[in-house]
Amino acid sequence: MNIKFLNNFGEHKAPTLSIPIAYLITSSIELVNNQKILFLSLWSQRNRKEKADYKVYLYDGGYVSQRLEDEDGTYKWSIACLENLVGYYYQKNKILCDRLQDRERIETFFKVNLKVGEEYNIIDKFQKGLMDEKLNIKHKKITDVIDKAMLKVGTLPKNFENWVYNSPFGFSRYIYYKRKGKNISGYCTECKKDFVITETKLTKKNIKHNNNGTCPKCNKKIEYKAIGKTTQLQDRAEFAIMQKYEKGFIVRYFSGSISYMEHYKNPIMHYYETIREIYTPNNNFLIIKKYEYNEFLQTGITRWCDDSRRREVPKAYFYTRNLKSILADTKWKYSCMYDYAKEVKFLFADVFLIEYLKHPTIEYFIKAKLFKFVDDNLSYYNSDWNGINFEAKKIKDIFGMDMKLFQQMQRLNLGNKGLTQIKKVSEMGKTITDLQLKWLDNNLSDFGYFNKMYQLTTANQIIKYVKTQVSSNHSAYNILSAWCDYIVQCRNLEFDLNNTFILYPQNLLEKHEELNLMCEVKKTKKLNDGIKNVFKVVNEKYSFSNKKNLTIRTVANVSELVAEGQKQRHCVGGMGYAGSMAKGDIAIMVIRAIKEPNKSFYTLELNLKTKKVVQCRGFKNCDMTLEVKKFVESWKNKILSKKDKRVRVKISA
Incomplete structure (x- = not known):
């Protein structure tokens, strides 16, 4: 429909009715080139205007609309349907015809009988039907191309179902x-x-x-x-x-x-x-x-659709019986994909096909029976292949190691993890046997903890000892992790690791817990000594009593600090406060009732460098009462405001 003809239609007169609904419709049937056009004007009843808010033109096989622009009072063409113009909220009974004649014209155009309030429904049905027709035509163009491609797909081999049962479901x-x-x-x-x-x-x-x-x-x-x-x-x-x-x-x-x-x-x-x-x-x-x-x-x-990325290509068990013949005259003729699929069973075929075009050297890795190494690097696109040099010609230069190490990798069919380890062992100036490396590769997710222990003892001793400690609840990797932590504890406690009794405890996990407590005690003792030094200096200088009901003093040791935090249910009992007090940065002071000197009341943090109160909190971090505020102000005026030298605390080594 040429829209220039539609502009020649005269404007409808404004509605005669005034009722509380969304829109009133006025209508006329126009003729353009012997084609009937149902011309509708929609007038808002909420915000009355001199012009119709929307004009809708319906004709056989199509429709078009105009929307009134508030800025300049002109109409803008639109292909939106009525539902999108007026919004879903205004549907059904909220759009009515102004006069009986307006509804009769709609009935004549659609050749139906309508009840009051059904005007919107018949227009919506007409427009939705046209939209569906257009969409079906659009969809058919897409599906015809897909169906044509799918028709060229061959049938499955006769033995395919038996293969599925015996191989993927073996x-x-x-x-x-x-x-x-x-x-x-x-x-x-x-x-x-x-x-x-x-x-x-x-x-x-x-x-x-x-x-x-x-x-x-x-x-x-x-x-x-x-x-x-x-x-x-x-x-x-x-x-x-x-x-x-x-x-x-x-x-x-x-x-x-x-x-x-x-x-x-x-x-x-x-x-x-x-x-x-x-x-x-x-x-x-x-x-x-x-x-x-x-x-x-x-x-x-x-049905079959174009790729929408809703399905990811899986790592799938691959049918190999026809693989050689299919790839015979392709770029993958020498890729050894058959040998690789036969060995690993499950593979990302798409990754293999693309990566081989980028790195034809994959053929030689498969021929060398490095199946695990190839599989590790074909589990995703754009693998770095463990940093190997595809441009090099010699094994030493490709893998960055000598032939002896490459042969070990080949014998054990090592993957990325194993390759990294034999390189690391070589850098450490050590060696590792096939049996040792095979055991480690099968039992460890990575070799980090093993390499730490390898600096203290031999690979054979590590494996032998770890085997004595593993259980159903503790894997070899967990044991090595605990062992490394135990060694750190031994060094903190200045134990002699040359003593095999210390290096190889009979029950590692029990000894690990025991040393953990010893380290905590040592740490607590150091904190305790520091807090005691602060107490000696600070308590004498800053303790205070108003001689009526309240007193303030410094905590004497770690135990009292922790107990204060637990009783008051706030964070002062944490090691962070203990550490800061032991360093002489702060003093934790307690406010008590004179009649109940051992009962927790309020806790105060004092910055020893600035002589300022950081915070003062009661049970569950509650704020100070008026009584406590007055006491703290009195203490600050009488004690903290004295012009004396900065408090100097000697920190214990």
Whole structure:
């Protein structure tokens, strides 16, 4: 519709009614090029104007609106629907026609019969219908492109479902058992056979809920599940397959589950596709197009959509049976992706494909069987690969270490953590055996605490001692952490660490707690000596009594300071105040009733350098009463204001 024709319509007359609603509608049916146009004017009844607030033009297949501008009284064109113009609050019965003729014109245009108050609904329905039509056309353009791409995706291999059950879900194998008298009856979900065995000392020890074992019928590895204890078991797995796609290939990702909830003898396996990534090589570029199975643009329809990043590409168990043939004529022909996927099982395929194009040297790492190192660095994009030099040619220069250390890394299939450690050990001028490094790599999340202890003793002694201290509640890493803390305590207490009795305590955790108390006592003694020195000087100079009801004095030691904080329920009993007083920076003084000299009343903090009261608080940090305020002012005037030399406190070493 050419809007210039709409400007030729005459203005509607203002409404004749005056009723307490939001808007009144006046209407007319106009003709433009033999096309009927329903012309509506909406007049605000809250803020009456000489002109209509909105003009709405409805015609077959479309609509357009005008909004009155308050600044200059002109109209501005808009494609907003009526709901957006007047707001949701004013819908339904808050918009009515001015006269019967106005409603009849709306009825004629829409060929319906309307009741009073239904005018808004029919207009809204018409506009929403047009919006839906336009949106459907827009959506169809998007979905047609997606559907065309999806039609080119091949079918899954015939053996795919068996592979899913045996590989990604290879761990989902159980024996459900029940004890009755001296017999154990069980059912294996792998071989699907029932069995009964006689209870022995060995079975009593091994056949327990969640323990691992072997099926007596098929000899496959299983996990024991006690019947009755496991009613909600559902295993999940993520897996992927690569297939040919036009000039490139597609990686298809699946999410699946095996549920034993209905009955353990009838597990239900279910899986569905979540993501498709299409890789198309284009000269020196790689075009990656990602699709995800999700809700399409808030329509409530679940289907294949363009990537909206609502689904992240998972680390998935990879189907390898067709991998070599698919990559044969691609840039990944020599990438050794097959060997890598075969070894690690689960991988981020998208990261591998992109990182290989940036670092083709990955091929040699895989050929060298450095699977863990490769996997550590292919868990995310843009890894720094532990600082290795991809530009170098020799192993020494690539990894920054000699061939002997590289061979050790290769033998043990070390990852980033292990690589960092053998470099660190080499920098320390020490060596570490394969068995030692393997044990450390398997039992420690990092080697920081081990390296601290390695400066005091040998790797063999560290491992041997840690093994004697570990338990079900304390891992090797926790033991090493406590041991390092224990060494710090020994140094604080000036113990001789050359004495093996001290270096290797029989019960580390108990000794650690014991030394912790000793360190606290030493620290408290030092604080106590400092506070006593302050007391000697300050109490004599600043203690005071009004000889009526109140007295003030300095706390004598740490115990009294802590007790004051606990009784008054405020923070003065903390070590921060004790430390500041021991240094001679402050004095903590207590105000007492003369009749009750041992009962806590108020606590005062005095800055010894400025001779100013920092704060004075009572129980639970309450403010001073009028009585206490007068007493403190009297003390300040009679004692603090004396012109004497600054208090000097000798600090104990």
